[in-house]
Amino acid sequence: MRKLTIMTLLTSAVLLSGCWGQKENDEAQKENGETLPANKGNYISPLTGEKTQEKPNQRATAVVINNHPKSRPQTGLAQADVVYEVMVEGNMTRFLAIYQSQQPEKIGPVRSARDYFIDLANGYDSLFIAHGYSPVAKEVLQNGEIDQINGIQYDGTIFQRDPSRVAPHNSYMMFDEMNEVATEKGYDLQTPPDSLNFMKQAEAKELAGQKAETVHIRYSNQAAFQVEYKYDKKQQSYERWTSGEKELDRETQEAVLADNILVIEAGHRVVDSEGRLDIDLSSGGSAYLIQRGVVHQVEWSNVNGRIIPFKKGSMLEFIPGNTWIQVIPASKGLNQIVEFAK
Structure with missing residues (x-):
């Protein structure tokens, strides 16, 4: 699953040549003795291609979100920049929602990791969030292949249980609390992912x-x-x-x-x-x-x-x-x- 394909190798050259997306110009101008961005108000969000007033400086966060019928309606899916819907066991699906341009107050219900969700999250240099893991995913996470925070270790703090729902369909991640713990762990939270390609x-x-x-x-x-x-x-x-x-x-x-x-x-x-x-x-x-x-x-x-x-x-x-x-x-x-x- 982690092998690079021939197409991947070929298209990597495209990324390196700058065609992958917009790289912001960091030149600055002097005004009233202060250094201000030259293109303030004319930036582009890397994963939506939409204009933003401030230069993007937020790392992407990828969250595994439950899609069992007992988990619906979910919280936070509408604010995600990119969402993967992928099958898991039992002929059910689960989401990997990637957030960069927005950080909703809470997201969920959060569910357990699978190794392919980790692979997809790595594609955006994301901080990876889940509550639980399969045996293979647990091994990958413990090997340190991605910066991650899991509800197994933070149930009741970053992850809050909703008493109106039954476990495992009731774990919600609090974004502010997660950022605090990520900072304590020394994770980089300020480097945005490379941009996707967008048409005008x-x-x-x-x-x-x-x-x-x-x-x-x-x-x-x-x-x-x-x-x-x-x-x-x-x-x-x-x-x-x-x-x-x-x-x-x-x-x-x-x-x-x-x-x-x-x-x-x-x-x-x-x-x-x-x-x-x-x-x-x-x-x-x-x-x-x-x-x-x-x-x-x-x-x-x-x-x-x-x-x-x-x-x-x-x-x-x-x-x-x-x-x-x-x-x-x-x-x-x-x-x-x-x-x-x-």
Whole structure:
């Protein structure tokens, strides 16, 4: 799973050449005897491509979030810059939500780590947050392959239990408390990740292709794990629905939206008696890229730990905004699991 593919090696050259994303100019100007940023108010958030008043100086934080029906509605998903939905044992899915441009007060319910979540978090140089771990994930975490904080060690402090829900669906991470402990551990919290590639808004307006105003993804025959995205032309974003219900943040009632949806197929293999999975997130394969009400058949590649869309060998750009990446089993096939409607 951690092997670099040929495509990864080739595209790494793209990253090193500066095409991966915007690198901020650190030149400063003197004004009234003070040193001020030359381009204050004209910065770009690295994982959303959206303008921001201040130079990004926050490390990404990746949090494993529960998606069991008893965990819904979740808290904090609407504020994530990038979200992966990936299968775990029992034909269920779980989220890895990556935060950089926003840090909600609390996030959850938080669930246990799998090794592939750690791999994905490393792609953004993230601080990794989970509550519990599989045997393989525990070994990876104990080997120090990523800066991490886990609810096993901090239950009742950074991680607070919600008495209205039943364990293990009731652990919530408090962001401020987590940052305090991370600082005490000596973790770097001020280095943002390299930027993703984003198109200009004028280019986004010119997108054309097969209409995909509704996207239906069947992770399971269970209705609880059937996902829909419905395009809202006014917002120019997709609203996310699960089990026929619109997803809303538990605390704020904010709708969970997606500006970019990347659906990829990857090899899934059961590796133990508990049904835990090994997921091949390094070999690349077929994918759908869905933006602004249209879909394109593309390929995906793992570029330094990130799942990135390509077309005929060229790296594609995201629309400014957030991104949801749906990982489905290759054995079932994109055409069997994903449906589109105008």
